[in-house]
Amino acid sequence: MRSRNMRRGLAAAAALASAGLVLASCASDDDGGSSEASGTWPGDGKSECSGLEQLADFGDLSGKSVSVYTSILPPEQEAQENSYKLFTTCTGASVKYEGSDQFETQLVVRVKANNAPDIAYIPQPGLLKTVVDSGQVVEAPSQVADNVDEFFGEDWKGYGTVDDTFYAAPLGASVKSFVWYSPSMFQKNGWEVPETWDDLMSLTGDIAATGIKPWCAGIESGDATGWPATDWLEDVLLRDAGPDVYDQWVNHDIAFNDDAVAEALDKVGAILKDPKYVNGGFGDVDSIATTAFQDAGQPILKDQCALHRMASFYAAQWPEGTKVTEDGDVFAFYLPVTNEDFGKPVLGAGEFVAAFDDRPEVAAFQTYLSTDVWANEKAKSTPGGGWVSANTGLDEANLSSPIDKLSAEIFQDPDATFRFDGSDQMPSAVGAGSFWKEMTAWVTGESTKDALTNIENSWPSS
Known part of the structure; x- marks a missing residue:
């Protein structure tokens, strides 16, 4: 089925072609400052460019180049770059890709030095606000806003908006609200996938009764040790108190140690701090703090634990040859x-496309990345799996990995309410500091009250 933008673009392209007109338009109807583009659209008449007629707005971009700076490194980088080939075919512009394992730090440095890239893929709404506050991020063109309105929910658009101005469209995404398990172990023991939290706790008790530790967990991650435990709290708070309270907590409209937060953390503690339930394959409760998150789920393959709460991207951590399927x-x-x-809350993460220049080729690339066409190109360019988007125009048939397909189903579920990782939205002193540190201390014996109070006291005053 053709989208609204596709139908609109086809009609416009046909009219222009019949009139023999040369395009001369701005990158945005209302962003106040776009450079003009001119020339016929290179994608005109090319069947592979069907659905990208919006790009005709930017004219002939042959010989132009767009620089992109990201934290996405090999081997994932290759799939990213392959997904840009259609953009070059349809516009004539090329993309210069640069990935860095120091992205978050170096992007801020480059912005302060007036050496920003044309486009950056920003993985945290908090970092987006930081760079927007520099005054160098440009408002997203109207074509991008139209696409986000059509293919993403209001929640996603909100995360790309700062002070009521829309800057950045979503790119890739991940579902954090997952529990990993072994289908064969479940079948052998007659266990069923739980539908409610009560079902989950009943299953946990049943597994423990067999002598198997139900859960395995690990929160060690170098300087970022503790972050997996923050995801536990965020997921349960979102389910327990709902999205409105979750938003208030993230924005510090309620205290970090609010009663609702304490209740949610105690619910997490009923699993992670119970020696009957953890830490299968590794040791006692304290071993959670010293077990690398990459290793934490591996005991499932040895029947040493049965359950591991971790995001969709954990699919890449299983050993080569592991069958990651519903019957695998x-x-x-x-x-x-x-x-x-509260319906079906979904905790997740993702990247956002921010631009530091409004040249036509930059606005055109932003527009391309916000389309359903790019989402499907990216899926087809990732045959090994490990990528998904919340773009509702993404055809699940183009996703090769069953876990990616499941993630897409969750994102596209009309009952789903998405919320971004809370720590990624908080001030860095909290979200990448005291929250990680205190959750680690909490796992190893600190009380819920003390952990949450210490984080509350660390919140910056301004």
């Missing part, structure tokens, strides 16, 4: 809800 060695199920009043 491992798979994942949606983390059940604790309160049915």
Whole structure:
């Protein structure tokens, strides 16, 4: 089915072609400052450019180049670059890709030095706000806003908006609300995937009764040790208290140690701090703090634990040859809800496309990345799996990995309410500091009250 933008673009392209006109337009109708583009659209008449008629707005971009700076490194980088080939075919412009393992730090340095890239893929809404506050990020063109309105929900658009101005469209995404398990182990023991939190806790008890530790967990991650435990709290708070309270907590409209947060953390503690339930394959409760998150789920393959809460991207951590399917060695199920009043909450993460220049080729590339066409090109360019988008125009048939398909189903579920990782939105002193540190201390014995109070006291005053 053709989208609204596709139908509009086809009609416009046909009219221009019949009139023999030369395009001369701005990158945006209303962003106040776009450079003009001219020349016929290189994609005109090319069947592979069907659905990208918006790019005709930017004219002939042959010989132009767009620089892109990201944290996406090999081997994932190759799939990214392959997905840009259609953009070059349809516009004539090329893309110069640069990845860095120091992206978050270096982007801020480059912005301060007036050496920003044309486009950056920003993985945290908090970092987006930081660079927007520099005054160098340009408002997204109207074509991008139209696409986001059509293919993404209001929640996603909100994360790319700062002070009521829309800057950055979503790119890739990941679902964090997953529990990994072994389908064969479940079948052998007669266990069923739980539908509710009560079902999950009942299953946990049943597994423990067999002598198997139900859960395995690990939060060690170098300087970022503790972050997996923050995801646990965020996921349960979102389910327990709902998205409105979650937003208030993230924005510090309620205290970090609010009663609702304490109740959610105690619910997490009923699993992670119970020696009957953890830490299968590694040791006691304290071993959670010293177990690398990459290793934490591996005991499932040895029947040493049965459950591991971790995001969709954990699919890449299983050993080569592991069958990650619903009837394979491992798979994942949606983390059940604790309160049915809040529908189907989904905790996740993703990247956002921010531009530091409004040249026509830059605006055109932003537009391309916000389309359903690019989402499907990216899926087809990632045959090994490990990538998904919340773009509702993404055809799940183009995703090769069953876990990616499951993630897309969750993102496209009309009952799903998405919320971005909370720590990624908080001030860095908290989200990448005291929150990680205190969750580690909490796992190893600190009380819920002390951990949450210490984080509350660390929140910057301004």
